[in-house]
Amino acid sequence: MRYKHFKNADVDVSSLAIGTWAIGGARYGEVNEKDSVDAIHYMIDNGVNLIDTAPAYNCGISEEIVGRALKGGYREKVFISTKFGIGDGMDKAGVIPRDASREACFKECEDSLRRLDVDYIDFYFVHWPDANTPIAETMDAMLELKKQGKIRYIGVSNFDKPLIEECLKTTMIDAFQPPYSMVNESEKELMKWCNDKGIASFSYGSLGSGILTGAIRSIPNWDPLDFRFTFYDFYKEPKFSKCMELLKTLDKISANNGHPLSQIALNWSTQKDYVGTALCGVRNVKEATENCNAFDWTLTEEEIKIIDDKLKELNI
Template sequence: MRYKVFGKTGMKVSVMTLGTWGMGGVGWDNYDEATKVDAIKAAFDCGINFIDTAPAYNNGAAERFLGKTLKQLGIRNELFISTKCGNFFVDGSTYVRNGHRDAVIGQVEDSLRNIQTDHIDLMLIHWPDVNTPFEETIGALNDLKRDGKILNIGVSNFSKEQIQDAGQYGEIGAFQPQYSMVNRDSEELIRWAASEGMGVMTYGSLGGGILTGVHRELKEFAPTDSRNRFYKHFHEPMFSKVQELLKVMDKVSSENGGMPLSQIALNWSVQKDFVSTCIVGAQTRAKVEENAAAFDRELDASAIATLDAAIAKLDE
């Protein structure tokens, strides 16, 4: 595993962060508890020291599972944990943003209980709530920081203007945007955030799994499945375009000793100096180990150029 300093937070984090959205049990494929516990143990064994979660991942279920598992493994204090606030999963399918002071403080207190910890290393505002002034949300987070309940404040899915607005009221140490070979919409914003000293943790690093090459045929996922509702490349016209990209990745793989496509996608992300760590959601030991091994070697410049040429065609 390789490590990078996570911007001005000073945290020295693994270049891969384990994502736990799927472990909440809604919106992704489901696994039994022992399999998921072993995936977390595998992450730790591979040197991953950063885990990302959120109360919105099935209304605290992912956080509770994580808290229970870290306690069972006795590794809470060996890891950095990021969780989020200001986004509520209300009726088993709907996400509601609420950045009001009481909502945020109540949610953070719940997260501390769920994760069975006395502090959260990074608290991100999950999505901007445009109906609540950032002064109020950041003010609440500043108070939690002063009390030692959270150590750093970050934002996710914010625009540059929103980050600048929020940054007037407290230090924004981290940014969590979507970024991968199939989604570079935020690249300019990410470069700017990194240049401002924010740690950058990118999500959807495998494009929700499509970049592993597992999904070669268009499939109808359940309406509540995150691949159906969150990642546009599981729908046409993007799906067919990504299949062309996968063919180029297959070629890069065969030129690189059969390197798994997952590792190609992660190499491509982490080689960017503006990405501190890429978050990957994986719920089995085998997948975590395959992904973590992506950092044992680097794709060379010509392979990256081949990939970039194929990625450019996604925009045509």
């Protein structure tokens, strides 16, 4: 496993992190808890030292599974990252509420500590911006939690540059969580800016919600409400066809170097200086093994150029 130093937090974190959106089970296909826990244990045993979750991942179920998985000495081996600001997900009307108020910050932190069954959270993120709450109020609340020892590092997720700059007027930001992968470089410039400020980027969607594994070559017949349809656009035209063209290039590289597409995608993204760690969801030990093995080797400069040239051509 490779590690990167997070400047503001002053910690070394594995280039691969465990993402847990899928293991919550809601609208993300079938999931088996034992398989998920086994996968988490495998990744930690093989050097991964960050696990990311959130209350919104199926009404806190993901946090509860993570809490159970970290029993037996595993808690001491990892940094836990979780979030607040959208409660436990959608309300009855199907709307995702946003509340990053002081009250919500304190309440959600206590709820997460209870579900995770831990005394403190390492990285605590505002999940999404809340236009109705002054950002200074949110940051002040997080600073108070930090002083109380309930959280160690402050992070923001899905924020734009002006809002992060507002945060920095109140406190140092340790981490930023944006989407980033071969098929989504929309936040690249912001990630570079954050890196210059010592803010580590936890990139999510590192495998494009599975499309970069190469396992899916036609638009799937999933439930229309599956998050892979509703949250991402990789499985919709015109982006789907462009992704398939990219896979043809990755197939050739894979045939030449012997590494599966998922490893190529993870290797590519984590070689970027501005990517602190790549969050990657796993459901079983097979997937965990394949992802961990992405860090036993390195793409050549020529291979990276081939990929970058194709991405520029496709403009995904």
